[in-house]
Amino acid sequence: DSGVTQTPKHLITATGQRVTLRCSPRSGDLSVYWYQQSLDQGLQFLIQYYNGEERAKGNILERFSAQQFPDLHSELNLSSLELGDSALYFCASSVDEGSTYEQYFGPGTRLTVT
Amino acid sequence: GQNIDQPTEMTATEGAIVQINCTYQTSGFNGLFWYQQHAGEAPTFLSYNVLDGLEEKGRFSSFLSRSKGYSYLLLKELQMKDSASYLCAVREGWDEKLTFGTGTRLTIIP
Numbered sequence: 001d002s003g004v005t006q007t008p009k010h011l012i013t014a015t016g017q018r019v020t021l022r023c024s025p026r027s028g029d030l031s032v033y034w035y036q037q038s039l040d041q042g043l044q045f046l047i048q049y050y051n052g053e054e055r056a057k058g059n060i061l062e063r064f065s066a067q068q069f070p071d072l073h074s075e076l077n078l079s080s081l082e083l084g085d086s087a088l089y090f091c092a093s094s095v096d097e098g099s100t101y102e103q104y105f106g107p108g109t110r111l112t113v114t
Numbered sequence: 115g116q117n118i119d120q121p122t123e124m125t126a127t128e129g130a131i132v133q134i135n136c137t138y139q140t141s142g143f144n145g146l147f148w149y150q151q152h153a154g155e156a157p158t159f160l161s162y163n164v165l166d167g168l169e170e171k172g173r174f175s176s177f178l179s180r181s182k183g184y185s186y187l188l189l190k191e192l193q194m195k196d197s198a199s200y201l202c203a204v205r206e207g208w209d210e211k212l213t214f215g216t217g218t219r220l221t222i223i224p
Contacts (some may be wrong), residue, residue, distance in 0.1 A: 002156065033211065042216035043157070043201060056211045090156060102147065103212065105156035 003027065004106035006091050012112045018079040021109045025072055025093030031055070032074040033094075033103060034066055038087040049074055081113045118215035120202050125221045126192055134187045134218045136202030147212060148176050148187045149201040157201055160187065189220075197222045 003026035013019055025032050034046040045058035049068035060066075063081075068074045078085060088110050092103040117139045126132035138146070145164040149157035161169055163178035163185060175188040187200055199217040206213065 002158070004156075035214075043203075043214040045211045045213065048211055058211055088154075102159040102162060105149075105158070107156050110154075 002104040002106065004091060004093050004104050006089075006106035006109050008109060009107065010110050010112075012114065013081060014114055015081055015083060017081050017113075018077065019081065019111065021076040021078070021089055021091075021111075023074045023076070023091030023093075023106055025074070025091075026104055029093035029095055029104070030072065031094045032068055032072070033092040034060075034074070034076050035090040035092065035105075036087045037090060037108075038084075043090070046076070078111070083113050086111055086113045118202055118204055118213060120200075120215040120218045122216070123219045123221070125223060126189075128192055128194060128222055128224050130192050131188065131190050132192060132220065134189075134200050134202075134220065136185045136187070136215060138183050138185075138202070138204050138215075140183070140204055140206045140213075142207035143180060143183075143204065144207055145205040146176075146178055146185050147203040147205070148174075148185075149203065149214075151199045151201055151217065152197075153199075160200075192222050194222050194224070196220065 005024045007022045030051045033048045037043045046060040048056040066076045088108045090108045091106045094101045094103045119137045148160040151157040161176035168177045173190045178185045201217045202215040203212040
């Protein structure tokens, strides 16, 4: 158990819908990262927040957005869902001290768009 | 941008040693990570290298050559539970995001 929690574990929804994925980082970690993992593309970085502020952006679609709240939990919002958005979505957190930190991954949310 | 290459699949025998290679091309290299991921589960951290050389941690070791853009993960005394995907990830510059390779699926056979 990494200490990072994600809800829900599974999500099944239809095309065109909107969903929200939630992540709680490990106690004391200020950075939260979101990743998408699909079968054909591996683990893709989406976005990072540090202490409430957006810090880095990867290949995140405009239909996707995220935020980090004052209690440091984060939400990833996916809208106008398409079949290709079906994937595992992981959240990770890190202490963000120095350059040797590691990212701890949550168990993931499996999103299925039908 | 970054380009990270790893073999797609490897097979090794229980009790043996296996080496998983990773090559990368990047500007502003700032660290290389290895993660283990069992199917359907979260990646878990194995090792981190930022300077050239070998880092040893129990049965697992990781090597880095920055001039060659090359790393390998060495797994010794293989166990059946080592069957998993092994992900190489590179951090570039001071941006904390990691770019992952597509992973190497390792199968251990008796």
